[in-house]
Amino acid sequence: MRQATEGIQQSVLVTGAASGIGQATALAFGQAGALVWCADLRLEKVEETARHIATSGGTGHAIQLDVTAETDWEKAVEAIFQASGRLDVLVNSAGISHAAPIAEMPLEDWRRVLAINLDGTFLGTKHAVRAMRQAGGSGAIINISSASGLKAAPGASAYCASKAAVIMFSQAVAKECIAHGDRIRVNCICPAGVKTPMWESMPFFQELVTQSGSVAGAYAMLAKDALEGRFAEAAEIAQAALYLASDAAKYVTGTELVVDGGFTA
Numbered sequence: 564m565r566q567a568t569e570g571i572q573q574s575v576l577v578t579g580a581a582s583g584i585g586q587a588t589a590l591a592f593g594q595a596g597a598l599v600w601c602a603d604l605r606l607e608k609v610e611e612t613a614r615h616i617a618t619s620g621g622t623g624h625a626i627q628l629d630v631t632a633e634t635d636w637e638k639a640v641e642a643i644f645q646a647s648g649r650l651d652v653l654v655n656s657a658g659i660s661h662a663a664p665i666a667e668m669p670l671e672d673w674r675r676v677l678a679i680n681l682d683g684t685f686l687g688t689k690h691a692v693r694a695m696r697q698a699g700g701s702g703a704i705i706n707i708s709s710a711s712g713l714k715a716a717p718g719a720s721a722y723c724a725s726k727a728a729v730i731m732f733s734q735a736v737a738k739e740c741i742a743h744g745d746r747i748r749v750n751c752i753c754p755a756g757v758k759t760p761m762w763e764s765m766p767f768f769q770e771l772v773t774q775s776g777s778v779a780g781a782y783a784m785l786a787k788d789a790l791e792g793r794f795a796e797a798a799e800i801a802q803a804a805l806y807l808a809s810d811a812a813k814y815v816t817g818t819e820l821v822v823d824g825g826f827t828a
């Protein structure tokens with residue numbers, strides 16, 4: 564991050580920070596010396612993330628935010644501005660998975676997946692761009708898409724559609740920011756399998772646990788074609804976010820960083 568070279572404490576907002584990739588990313592930015600705003604629907608859980616940052620010597624604050632509610636974004640950005648006068652980095656990690664055959668999928672399920680994964684990313688990006696412009700026109704927005712936005716997964720059409728849309732949305736905003744004269748970079752990260760509660764909550768994962776006899780066995784069955792035959796740790800995705808937020812990536816915008824152990828190759 565810029566903080567390392569210029570002595571500025573970056574103000575970083577991470578959504579989905581109560582769990583998985585968002586939580587690991589919030590912790591990584593905290594360890595890197597950022598002021599981290601940890602946002603999630605689940606306040607008690609995200610308070611734990613903020614406490615964890617504090618106990619490791621960093622500064623973290625919890626914010627309750629439903630990414631689909633524009634008023635929540637307005638309140639969150641206003642609170643961040645009042646406290647720190649700036650927003651340097653936004654990581655949109657809040658998201659849900661969904662598996663259902665197309666012929667059976669209720670319209671409300673489709674809408675819910677698109678609302679959280681795509682509308683949430685739109686709203687966060689919109690309010691971050693506004694905030695970054697207000698503070699001088701620079702910053703980094705990192706949207707967590709997925710390998711499922713690049714390579715189709717049967718039975719996950721809503722999820723794949725939402726994640727592909729996040730990639731093109733992010734690229735369009737990246738170009739719009741360039742045209743506007745901003746130094747706001749917008750990028751995606753596309754992980755494949757990452758060990759998080761998202762998987763462990765899915766019914767088919769529980770079937771694999773039964774078949775293999777353990778959670779580790781279920782992950783090993785799913786990851787047999789990936790590098791080292793394993794899923795990524797959430798902390799490995801957090802490292803990609805740190806890179807995209809850093810000066811090392813100051814010429815990187817409008818791209819997707821694939822961190823997938825070779826899954827899409």
Ligand SMILES: NC(=O)c1ccc[n+]([C@@H]2O[C@H](COP(=O)([O-])OP(=O)(O)OC[C@H]3O[C@@H](n4cnc5c(N)ncnc54)[C@H](O)[C@@H]3O)[C@@H](O)[C@H]2O)c1
Pocket residue numbers: 578579580581582583584585602603604605628629630631655656657658659660679683707708709710753754755756757758759760761762
């Ligand atoms: N785990 C994977 O294998 C994987 C792979 C590729 C992409 N991703 C993406 O990474 C992101 C994080 O996934 P994860 O695996 O860490 O999942 P996770 O379930 O561990 O964490 C998701 C977090 O998002 C929060 N959330 C859900 N709806 C919300 C809302 N409306 N407002 C605010 N917060 C909300 C949840 O409370 C939860 O804390 C998601 O966008 C997911 O699609 C995950």
